[in-house]
Amino acid sequence: MKNILWIALMLTALSCKKNEQSILQVRIQNDTNIILDSVQLTYDVTNYNYGLVDGNNLTAYHTFQKLPDAATATVIINGQQAFAGRLFPPNSYPYPLLSNGSYTLKIFTDTTLVSGYNAVLIK
Numbered sequence: 043m044k045n046i047l048w049i050a051l052m053l054t055a056l057s058c059k060k061n062e063q064s065i066l067q068v069r070i071q072n073d074t075n076i077i078l079d080s081v082q083l084t085y086d087v088t089n090y091n092y093g094l095v096d097g098n099n100l101t102a103y104h105t106f107q108k109l110p111d112a113a114t115a116t117v118i119i120n121g122q123q124a125f126a127g128r129l130f131p132p133n134s135y136p137y138p139l140l141s142n143g144s145y146t147l148k149i150f151t152d153t154t155l156v157s158g159y160n161a162v163l164i165k
Contacts, residue, residue: 068147071103071149072098074097074098079094083147088106108140113128115147128160147163
């Protein structure tokens, strides 16, 4: 009986791991005290909008078919558009794609960038 239970647990663990790795999910972490009125991944061709993200909050995950490995978001703050992260120069395609898995795009203040915001992808 113990062997059957052990095998069932192993199969469940393997199937969960397979399902987790077969999709690409990204959520947004607003690591600032500022409300982000709108957040979109800059190089997402579907133009999915995460909507309003309160300061120091996380969004739910959104599933994508594929995304470039670029930690960059377009944000609207008080009606003004800004970029969080570093932009790639034009004609620098193709970007490498993110591998499947769950990621958090963390947006934070960074005074070294013109926009004042930076971003990093955390797996």
